[in-house]
Amino acid sequence: DQQVKQNSPSLSVQEGRISILNCDYTNSMFDYFLWYKKYPAEGPTFLISISSIKDKNEDGRFTVFLNKSAKHLSLHIVPSQPGDSAVYFCAEGSNYKLTFGKGTLLTVNP
């Protein structure tokens, strides 16, 4: 059973608008959630994380929200830029490893 679910395989938004990527999880005993970004033919790169004791973390244009009661987290990108077009993975961190979702392909149209 998948522990981390990204139910939207793709998302398309206009440049300058907000992008919202969603992730649901099943394991309540986590330490951290992280978001990774991946361009084609490159390795994933870390974007932003949030610990279990917080409900929001912000880094520039990127904000991650954690709703523990709903077991849901989301990544907001404001404003979206064409260079943000990539696959975004959410991941759960616990027990020395990360478990990833299947990813969401974000396309930001100029």
Add this chain to the structure above:
Amino acid sequence: NAGVTQTPKFQVLKTGQSMTLQCAQDMNHNSMYWYRQDPGMGLRLIYYSASEGTTDKGEVPNGYNVSRLNKREFSLRLESAAPSQTSVYFCASSEWGSRETIYFGEGSWLTVV
């Protein structure tokens, strides 16, 4: 900065052949990982090594073996390659306890025919 380096970058194997993917990190991290990425499946953990001298199975370990050669190096071996192992393989490392961020290599594209 090299970070995580994995070789080879591309490889074509025949069914039944064996090969080893090499990985080295220069960040003095304790933990190392091997993931595979397949279309529609995301990143799935094959094996990991929480610290030098230990290895553990991940989500999809069947058909693979690993060796944590020293703190820097973590290799992945396919003893008898199968077409189902056609994938992109990523090595990663982390200093667990420091925001749990892991750093990935650039990937190795493996095709088994």
